[in-house]
Structure formats: C-alpha cells, structure tokens
Amino acid sequence: MGKEAHVMLPLEKLSLELPNGGIVLGHDKDISTVQEEISALRSRQRHLNRRRREALDKLIDLKGSIRVFCRVRPSISTSNFKIKSPVTVEQEKIAVQAVGIKKDFNVDRVFDQESTQDDVFHEVKPILRSALDGHNVCILAFGQTGTGKTYTMEGTNGNLGVVPRAIQELFSHAAQDSSSTYAFSISMLEVYMGSLRDLLAPRQTLFKPTECNTTCNLSILATKSGAVEVEGLTDVLIADLKKANQWYCRGRRSRSTSWTNVNNVSSRSHCLTRITIRRCGGATEEVSKLWLVDLGGSERLLKTGASGLTMDEGKAINLSLSALGDVIAALRRKRSHVPYRNSKLTQILSDSLGDGSKVLMVVHISPCKDDVGETICSLGFAKRARLIESSRELSEDLKILKQRRLSELDKEICDAEKELKDLNEQIRSAENSLAERKKILPSVCQALSDEKGSPRSTLVVGRIDAADSPQPPEKAKSRVSHGSVPHFMSPTVCSQTRHGVARDYVSKPRLTKSVSRYPAELSGSQSLSHSSSKNVAKARSVAFSSGVPMSKCLPVKFDQINMSSNSIDSTAASVPQRRESFISRPVQRVPLHQHRRRMSCFT
Numbered sequence: 316m317g318k319e320a321h322v323m324l325p326l327e328k329l330s331l332e333l334p335n336g337g338i339v340l341g342h343d344k345d346i347s348t349v350q351e352e353i354s355a356l357r358s359r360q361r362h363l364n365r366r367r368r369e370a371l372d373k374l375i376d377l378k379g380s381i382r383v384f385c386r387v388r389p390s391i392s393t394s395n396f397k398i399k400s401p402v403t404v405e406q407e408k409i410a411v412q413a414v415g416i417k418k419d420f421n422v423d424r425v426f427d428q429e430s431t432q433d434d435v436f437h438e439v440k441p442i443l444r445s446a447l448d449g450h451n452v453c454i455l456a457f458g459q460t461g462t463g464k465t466y467t468m469e470g471t472n473g474n475l476g477v478v479p480r481a482i483q484e485l486f487s488h489a490a491q492d493s494s495s496t497y498a499f500s501i502s503m504l505e506v507y508m509g510s511l512r513d514l515l516a517p518r519q520t521l522f523k524p525t526e527c528n529t530t531c532n533l534s535i536l537a538t539k540s541g542a543v544e545v546e547g548l549t550d551v552l553i554a555d556l557k558k559a560n561q562w563y564c565r566g567r568r569s570r571s572t573s574w575t576n577v578n579n580v581s582s583r584s585h586c587l588t589r590i591t592i593r594r595c596g597g598a599t600e601e602v603s604k605l606w607l608v609d610l611g612g613s614e615r616l617l618k619t620g621a622s623g624l625t626m627d628e629g630k631a632i633n634l635s636l637s638a639l640g641d642v643i644a645a646l647r648r649k650r651s652h653v654p655y656r657n658s659k660l661t662q663i664l665s666d667s668l669g670d671g672s673k674v675l676m677v678v679h680i681s682p683c684k685d686d687v688g689e690t691i692c693s694l695g696f697a698k699r700a701r702l703i704e705s706s707r708e709l710s711e712d713l714k715i716l717k718q719r720r721l722s723e724l725d726k727e728i729c730d731a732e733k734e735l736k737d738l739n740e741q742i743r744s745a746e747n748s749l750a751e752r753k754k755i756l757p758s759v760c761q762a763l764s765d766e767k768g769s770p771r772s773t774l775v776v777g778r779i780d781a782a783d784s785p786q787p788p789e790k791a792k793s794r795v796s797h798g799s800v801p802h803f804m805s806p807t808v809c810s811q812t813r814h815g816v817a818r819d820y821v822s823k824p825r826l827t828k829s830v831s832r833y834p835a836e837l838s839g840s841q842s843l844s845h846s847s848s849k850n851v852a853k854a855r856s857v858a859f860s861s862g863v864p865m866s867k868c869l870p871v872k873f874d875q876i877n878m879s880s881n882s883i884d885s886t887a888a889s890v891p892q893r894r895e896s897f898i899s900r901p902v903q904r905v906p907l908h909q910h911r912r913r914m915s916c917f918t
C-alpha cells in the first residue's frame with residue numbers, strides 16, 4: 316500500500332465527545348454549547364430588561380407622570396440696545412417681573428434662551444423609553460403663538476426637533492435591542508377648526524392644490540378596551556428611518572399655516588403625529604402610542620391682527636386649548652368625570668393623558684416685555700398641569716431624599732443599559748459564530764441531528780427497515796434499484812462473493828459492532844466516488860444501507876494510521892474484531908482521495 320491510500324475514521328475518533336452528545340471539533344466549541352451559551356445570555360438579557368423597565372417606571376413615577384418643561388425663545392429684537400427681559404430663569408424656576416407684577420413658577424426643567432435642540436431632546440429621551448416599554452406617551456408643545464413650538468417639535472434642517480429625533484431614537488433602540496422585535500407605524504392628523512384632517516391620506520388628484528385634498532372630518536371611536544382610534548386615519552408601516560422621515564415630511568407639508576402679525580408661518584391648527592409601537596418579546600405583543608403634538612398657538616386675536624378665516628382659526632385653537640385646560644383641571648382634582656369629549660383634541664388624546672400614561676408638556680414663552688400677559692397665562696396653564704401630581708411641592712428634606720432616590724434609579728438604569736449593550740454584542744457574536752458553524756458543517760449538523768435517538772455505536776449491517784432508516788433525498792432515491800442499495804452499487808460478480816460473507820455477519824447479532832463498520836461491498840471508494848455537490852446525499856444513502864451515518868466519518872490518509880492494506884477484507888472474512896477504519900483498494904484510491912479533498916472543505 317503506497318502513501319496515497321486513505322482510510323475512513325468515524326468522526327468521534329478524531330474529536331472530543333461531550334457528555335451531552337455534541338462533538339467538539341478540534342479545540343473549538345460545538346454547536347449545542349454555543350446554543351446553550353446564547354440561551355443563557357438571552358435569559359440574562361430578559362432579567363436585565365425587566366430590571367431596567369422597573370427602575371425606569373419608578374423613576375418616571377417619582378419624577379411625575381406629568382412633567383412640565385419650559386423653554387424660553389431667544390429674543391428676536393433687532394434693536395441695538397438690549398432691553399431687560401421680564402423673565403429670569405433658574406434650573407427649575409421662572410420668575411416674571413414687570414410693572415405691578417411679580418410671579419414665580421416652578422417647573423421640572425427650564426431651557427433658557429441659549430438652550431439647544433440637543434439639550435431639550437436629552438431630557439425628552441427617557442420618556443421615549445417608556446413608550447418602547449409599552450406605555451402610552453404624549454409630548455405636547457404648548458404656548459403663545461410665535462414662541463417656538465414648531466421649532467422645538469419639528470426643528471429646522473440643521474437643527475432637528477423632537478419628532479425627527481424621537482423617530483431616530485426609536486429605530487436606533489430597536490436595532491440595539493435583540494430581546495424584542497419592534498414594528499413602527501406613523502399617522503399624522505391635524506385638528507383644524509374643530510374637524511380632523513388626515514395629513515397622510517393619499518393625494519386626490521381631482522382636487523385643486525388650494526383645496527382640501529386630504530381626508531377631512533374623521534370620526535373618533537373608543538374601543539371596548541378603552542383605547543381610542545380615529546376611524547379611517549392613514550397608518551403607514553415604516554420599515555426604516557428613511558421611510559419614516561419621508562412620511563413625516565409629507566405630513567408636515569400638508570399642514571395648514573398662514574401669516575399673522577406675530578408669526579410669518581403660523582400654524583393654524585394642532586398637529587398630531589402618532590407613532591404606534593408594536594413590541595414583540597417572546598409570546599407577548601405590546602402596543603403603545605407615542606403622540607407628538609404641536610399645539611396651535613394661544614393668541615390674543617387683536618394682537619395677531621387676525622381677521623376673517625385666520626381669526627376663526629385662532630378662535631378654534633383657543634377653544635380647544637381651553638378644553639385641554641379643563642381636562643387637566645379634572646385630572647388634577649381626580650374627578651370621576653373628565654371632560655374629554657368637549658373637543659376633538661382631548662377626545663383623541665384621552666387614552667394617553669390619563670392613568671398609566673406619561674405626559675410631557677413643553678411650555679414655550681417669549682422673553683419680551685410685550686408678551687408678559689401671555690407668558691403669565693401660559694405658565695399658569697403649566698402650573699395647573701403640574702398640579703395633577705399632588706405630591707409636587709415637597710419639603711426640603713423630602714426633596715433631598717427624592718433626589719437621592721432618583722440618582723440611585725438613574726444609576727441602576729445606566730448600569731443595566733451598559734450591561735445590556737455588552738450582552739447584545741455577546742449575543743450577536745455568538746449568533747454569528749453559530750451561523751458560521753452551521754454553514755461550515757452542514758452535513759455534520761444534519762447527520763448529528765438525524766442520529767438523535769439512535770445509540771451512537773449501534774450498527775446494523777445489511778438490510779435496514781425502511782421505517783427506521785432516514786429517507787434518502789429524492790435524487791438519491793431515484794437511483795435506488797436494489798432495495799436500499801443505490802444503482803451504482805449494484806453487486807458485481809466479485810462483490811456478490813463477498814456479500815455472502817457479509818450476510819453471514821448479519822445473521823450473528825453479536826457481530827454487529829465488531830465487524831468492520833462498513834460491509835465489504837460498500838468500501839470507501841465505492842461509496843465516495845461522487846462529485847462533491849452530490850456526495851452528501853449519495854454518501855448518506857450508502858451509509859444508510861450500511862447502517863452507519865456517513866457524516867460520522869472523516870477521511871484520513873493511510874499513512875497517518877498504522878494499518879495494513881488488506882486488513883478489511885481479511886478481518887471481514889475471519890474473526891470479526893471491532894475495527895473503525897477500512898482501507899480502499901488501490902484501483903479505487905483516486906476517487907477516494909478526491910473525495911477526501913472535497914470533504915476537507917467541510918472541515
């Protein structure tokens with residue numbers, strides 16, 4: 316036997332067997348170990364997610380489920396000398412001082428004239444996590460006309476506002492969180508003169524551009540579970556951030572705006588953007604709504620110089636804002652009846668303003684002396700909203716305790732998020748590694764799973780009961796012409812002689828393990844002389860007929876083990892001893908050798 320000869324060894328002899336039945340290839344981990352690792356990481360991820368959610372809920376409850384921020388618009392005075400503003404601010408306090416007036420207001424956070432869109436969004440971000448966790452969330456921009464509500468919510472191209480940043484944040488979180496899958500959809504509508512307009516409705520080409528070309532006057536329905544739905548409102552599933560921004564821009568363009576003395580592009584309606592979040596984690600699906608509302612500006616009609624339609628629009632805005640004020644007052648007094656139905660605006664938001672939901676109101680004020688009256692009105696509104704949380708005004712001691720608890724919860728959330736980030740990385744890399752293994756050893760994986768349930772060492776030589784044996788693939792099946800033996804293996808004269816010997820073994824049950832594990836006529840070269848694309852199926856059908864899963868065999872060069880060239884035939888015919896390799900005959904070396912090389916690409 317020359318150096319070219321090869322033998323076949325069962326895979327388990329070349330690798331380390333694990334107690335769980337898996338096989339370690341080389342020094343690497345096996346597939347089942349990686350799978351176990353992934354499931355352990357996932358269970359830790361679930362635990363941390365639960366902890367993070369609980370801490371966030373506590374934090375938001377402690378801070379107040381209705382939070383009020385105040386943003387002061389930069390002064391737009393063009394005159395050279397600076398007029399002292401009647402508004403002075405601290406971190407959580409605003410003082411308004413003018414002739415005969417001195418009022419202080421407390422809010423949860425003040426953004427002064429220098430504040431940036433980043434500063435505002437930084438404070439808004441935690442409440443978005445609540446929306447992702449399954450709570451209904453409502454973010455409202457409120458204030459006098461021209462004070463920057465639209466600037467805060469929409470922003471400009473270079474200075475994105477809360478809505479585009481929130482959408483971005485939702486997608487970014489969804490990409491990072493491997494414990495749940497998220498689906499987002501967007502709807503936009505405007506409450507205009509007491510009726511609802513669908514801002515994302517398909518354009519009706521028959522309308523002239525100046526006419527109302529979006530669905531008007533939609534009606535509001537309350538479902539049995541208490542959820543509110545706007546009948547017929549377009550809800551677009553947004554697959555990615557790009558699509559989301561496209562739809563959002565489209566909705567913005569459809570808004571009703573007009574010129575007033577106070578604002579060149581004054582919104583003449585309340586614009587409501589709704590992001591519906593569907594979170595699927597395991598067997599449960601949670602649906603929550605994130606409302607981002609740019610309220611129409613409260614205005615003194617004389618001041619805005621509005622007349623005709625613009626005046627009517629202003630009146631409608633003021634009416635619905637006053638209805639919102641009534642709802643807030645009823646919630647504050649914990650009234651059993653909350654007058655949601657007094658306006659379309661409050662009706663739509665009714666399931667996102669009350670119990671279980673989180674509300675954030677950003678009140679916008681002007682720094683100008685001329686606007687002091689409106690500033691005090693807006694801050695009065697903010698104060699009422701804030702009082703919904705009864706325990707707001709605390710003693711200094713309690714404030715310190717509360718602050719300490721808030722810091723603890725903050726830290727808990729940060730730690731959990733940090734660990735979750737690391738876990739996500741680990742899960743991703745483990746999943747990649749699992750996919751790699753599955754890609755590299757498809758035949759091995761298949762054979763290992765096929766083999767489950769049958770003892771690894773049991774060998775049946777000869778006829779196999781069809782019910783017990785794995786079915787060969789269709790292609791292999793078509794070639795079978797002699798029972799379970801493929802056509803290309805139909806017995807030759809020589810092989811029939813040997814077959815007789817093999818049959819003798821079958822009749823002696825105790826020999827089933829000790830015989831060369833491959834019957835003589837199924838020697839390596841015969842079974843493995845196929846093209847690589849077909850060899851798995853064919854080799855399997857051979858293995859089936861021999862009772863040995865082919866994928867457990869790895870070819871090794873003859874000279875790597877010490878064995879005589881004719882040992883297989885001689886042992887088969889004589890005393891059957893356990894033998895786990897066999898030698899190809901010289902004439903069959905080339906195909907087997909080729910096969911070895913092909914098989915090597917799987918290892």
Ligand SMILES: Nc1ncnc2c1ncn2[C@@H]1O[C@H](COP(=O)(O)OP(=O)(O)OP(=O)(O)O)[C@@H](O)[C@H]1O
Pocket residue numbers: 387388389458459460461462463464465466467578580581582583610611612613679
């Ligand atoms: N923080 C800010 N920084 C820079 N510019 C601002 C800021 N706030 C508002 N502005 C500018 O002030 C003008 C009015 O703002 P905006 O249209 O957002 O007001 P509004 O409250 O939405 O008014 P309306 O209620 O009439 O729609 C805009 O030109 C806007 O760019």
